Amino acid sequence: MKPKTTKKTTAKKTAAPALKKPTREQAEAAVRTLISWAGDNPDREGMVNTPRRVVKSYEEFFSGYTKDPKNILSTTFTDVGGYDEMIVLRDIAFSSYCEHHMVPFTGRVHIAYLPNDRVVGLSKLARLVDVFAKRLQIQEKLTAEIANTLSDVLNPKGVAVVVEATHMCMTTRGVNKTGTVMQTSKLLGRFRSDPRTRQEFYSLINFPPHHTR
Numbered sequence: 286m287k288p289k290t291t292k293k294t295t296a297k298k299t300a301a302p303a304l305k306k307p308t309r310e311q312a313e314a315a316v317r318t319l320i321s322w323a324g325d326n327p328d329r330e331g332m333v334n335t336p337r338r339v340v341k342s343y344e345e346f347f348s349g350y351t352k353d354p355k356n357i358l359s360t361t362f363t364d365v366g367g368y369d370e371m372i373v374l375r376d377i378a379f380s381s382y383c384e385h386h387m388v389p390f391t392g393r394v395h396i397a398y399l400p401n402d403r404v405v406g407l408s409k410l411a412r413l414v415d416v417f418a419k420r421l422q423i424q425e426k427l428t429a430e431i432a433n434t435l436s437d438v439l440n441p442k443g444v445a446v447v448v449e450a451t452h453m454c455m456t457t458r459g460v461n462k463t464g465t466v467m468q469t470s471k472l473l474g475r476f477r478s479d480p481r482t483r484q485e486f487y488s489l490i491n492f493p494p495h496h497t498r
């Protein structure tokens with residue numbers, strides 16, 4: 286490793302500033318470039334409107350950037366009749382885009398938490414998944430973001446998130462292995478510290494019993 290150099294402070298590394306959003310015309314021009322790069326003619330009849338469609342699709346694929354995840358969970362309920370058992374929502378389907386190749390990865394999310402003093406509507410959990418899924422992602426980050434947001438907002442005794450997904454960057458390119466499923470999990474609080482709680486969650490979602498962590 287190079288020793289740290291002196292005080293040439295001007296080149297100090299900071300977080301990259303947010304880039305100015307391009308215009309719709311600029312975005313469509315970029316799609317035309319990629320069509321040409323693929324080897325096709327963006328002016329042929331079938332593709333004339335493709336740049337417009339792709340840019341419009343992007344607004345949907347990446348709609349998560351315009352939403353605040355904590356806002357989605359802003360309505361919580363404290364009148365739960367003393368319910369303090371595990372709450373599980375399994376098989377939440379999602380589709381996201383891998384940030385390395387910008388191709389889809391799709392699968393299911395399973396979420397569980399142990400409420401402390403409040404719960405949140407189940408549909409809100411599904412919406413929370415979408416806010417993060419509709420951004421450029423890696424699966425590990427998606428998993429952690431969902432768990433951490435729930436932990437921050439609900440202050441529960443524990444949160445567990447498991448994501449199982451198929452990545453097109455692996456099934457349609459690169460090693461071309463179809464049928465592979467990537468599993469990630471983020472366990473917080475009781476799910477991390479108590480093996481029985483963790484096991485109860487895993488059996489509820491049929492998570493492979495040999496999985497340990």
Ligand SMILES: [Zn+2]
Nearest residue numbers: 383385386454
């Ligand atoms: Zn990828």
